[in-house]
Amino acid sequence: MTDAGVARLVPFGDAAVLVEFDGDDEATEARVLRLAGAVERLHAADPAFGRAVPGFSSVLVPVDPLEPGVDGAMERLGQLVGEVAAQPSRELPSGPLVELPTRYGGSDGPDLDEVAALHDLRAADIVELHASVEYRVRYLGFAPGFAYLWRLPDGLATPRLATPRALVPPGSVAIAGGHTAVYPFASPGGWRLLGRTHVRIWDVTADPPALLLPGRRVRFVPVTDP
Amino acid sequence: MIEVLEPGLLTTVQDLGRPGWGHLGVPTAGAADPWSMAVANALLANAPGVAALEVTLTGPRLRAHRALDVAIAGADLRATAGGHPISPGRAVRLEPGEELTVPGPPVRGGARAYVALAGGIDVPAVLGSRSTCLGASFGGIEGRSLRAGDRLTATAGGGRTIDAWPGEPIAPRIMDRDGTVVVRVLPRPSTAPEVTSTTWIVSAASDRMGLRLDGDGRQQTGADGELPSHGVVRGTIQVPPDGRPIILHADHQPTGGYPVAGVVITADLPSLGQLAPGDRLRFERVDLTAAQAALVEQRAAWAAAVAVLRADAGWDDLWRSAGG
Numbered sequence: 001m002t003d004a005g006v007a008r009l010v011p012f013g014d015a016a017v018l019v020e021f022d023g024d025d026e027a028t029e030a031r032v033l034r035l036a037g038a039v040e041r042l043h044a045a046d047p048a049f050g051r052a053v054p055g056f057s058s059v060l061v062p063v064d065p066l067e068p069g070v071d072g073a074m075e076r077l078g079q080l081v082g083e084v085a086a087q088p089s090r091e092l093p094s095g096p097l098v099e100l101p102t103r104y105g106g107s108d109g110p111d112l113d114e115v116a117a118l119h120d121l122r123a124a125d126i127v128e129l130h131a132s133v134e135y136r137v138r139y140l141g142f143a144p145g146f147a148y149l150w151r152l153p154d155g156l157a158t159p160r161l162a163t164p165r166a167l168v169p170p171g172s173v174a175i176a177g178g179h180t181a182v183y184p185f186a187s188p189g190g191w192r193l194l195g196r197t198h199v200r201i202w203d204v205t206a207d208p209p210a211l212l213l214p215g216r217r218v219r220f221v222p223v224t225d226p
Numbered sequence: 227m228i229e230v231l232e233p234g235l236l237t238t239v240q241d242l243g244r245p246g247w248g249h250l251g252v253p254t255a256g257a258a259d260p261w262s263m264a265v266a267n268a269l270l271a272n273a274p275g276v277a278a279l280e281v282t283l284t285g286p287r288l289r290a291h292r293a294l295d296v297a298i299a300g301a302d303l304r305a306t307a308g309g310h311p312i313s314p315g316r317a318v319r320l321e322p323g324e325e326l327t328v329p330g331p332p333v334r335g336g337a338r339a340y341v342a343l344a345g346g347i348d349v350p351a352v353l354g355s356r357s358t359c360l361g362a363s364f365g366g367i368e369g370r371s372l373r374a375g376d377r378l379t380a381t382a383g384g385g386r387t388i389d390a391w392p393g394e395p396i397a398p399r400i401m402d403r404d405g406t407v408v409v410r411v412l413p414r415p416s417t418a419p420e421v422t423s424t425t426w427i428v429s430a431a432s433d434r435m436g437l438r439l440d441g442d443g444r445q446q447t448g449a450d451g452e453l454p455s456h457g458v459v460r461g462t463i464q465v466p467p468d469g470r471p472i473i474l475h476a477d478h479q480p481t482g483g484y485p486v487a488g489v490v491i492t493a494d495l496p497s498l499g500q501l502a503p504g505d506r507l508r509f510e511r512v513d514l515t516a517a518q519a520a521l522v523e524q525r526a527a528w529a530a531a532v533a534v535l536r537a538d539a540g541w542d543d544l545w546r547s548a549g550g
Contacts, residue, residue, distance in 0.1 A: 013459055014521070020456070055454065055457050058457065066522065141481030143361060144247075209250065
């Protein structure tokens, strides 16, 4: 069995191709990372292929609408998916570990008590659960530097707020669905806020500007001091 | 140097955007109507993608502090230069102390005008572009829209070529007889409801992130909108649970999780920047061959106009940089 059997290539308008994989497990995550890397090399060799945008279980590839066009691009990307599948390793690369000191609760995490009540737990249990595992950056989106971290421990998955906040402070550590994330700068947001970190995860003057890059590992470390 | 006396509703510095940063969550940004911006630049022999001002519905009042060639294109927002009316698709010299005003509202529809300065607006490039990223506050003038008191300088170079653009000074678009704008889409098989069988109204809640549509024909999906997020492009038609479609626009988020009903063809992306609240719109399904033919035709129209201008402005280069 090869990975290629579970990839679907679909045109996404006349200027992009979406490659979708089945499943939400580590093998899918590894395929997304490897294909994104392969598309990056293709882009460097042929600028008619744009830079890949990884998603939860997919890779979007912008292409020149006329040359090669979506149909020509589908063929080339189909080959690429096959080549990626033929690579021997199916394991996730072990990216660098980023530790984020986090103050939980109080004004830093105004939703902590409500999340605890939703799960019939104490606030301290929620903090312990959230800080107990290592997350991986699955993909970025929503805002510059906003990384979807995967995955919350069983029992901590929580729906987003019914009404988003107009303003979430920068550095807020939040959860929604099976993901956790850090808000890179002040913005509106509908995720539930558990705490706050002072680590700057987005700096447009830095190279790269985002700290939390796909494949990197993240751990939240509870602290009481700022 | 140009001084901003009044900023207008939402006036920002834009170029053709910063493709290639979606994997870090960065919107492409760039002109909402890149055709019109390229026209304004071409009139001054600027490259199509140098930074210009994007003016939204009600624009700024600007004063020149030294003689400077400027050009305007896009929607007719009742502009004046040195007290005289100036139509879209025109270039003119401002003498020291003279004002350029773009008061709006639009005369015959449209939403945005572009003001180019000979040489282009001189602001630092951030992640490869001078476009304003309003959401994350970088690019352009301190990542924000213009304020009274701002001062804009032009990069050396460029200069007025001829007075008038020999073609459409605004992104070409197709309209029904009753004024309904026709937007051509490539459908995408998904769980999203059908959007091509109804006429939509552009909502006042629309902005540079998305054109929000409303209409009697909307179908609530009831879905919770929690599909796995994937990369999306400008022109993606998302349908959230309330059934009101959103056409993703210049400042859209690079990933999204709502069902996708279709994607606007590349040739019709520039004209999306000229849709104003209250405009009527319908989607028309086309196939890939028709989408490509429309783009070839549009590029030919551009090339014909540029040939008349004898300016070295390439639509192909423009689109390559705009599309990624």
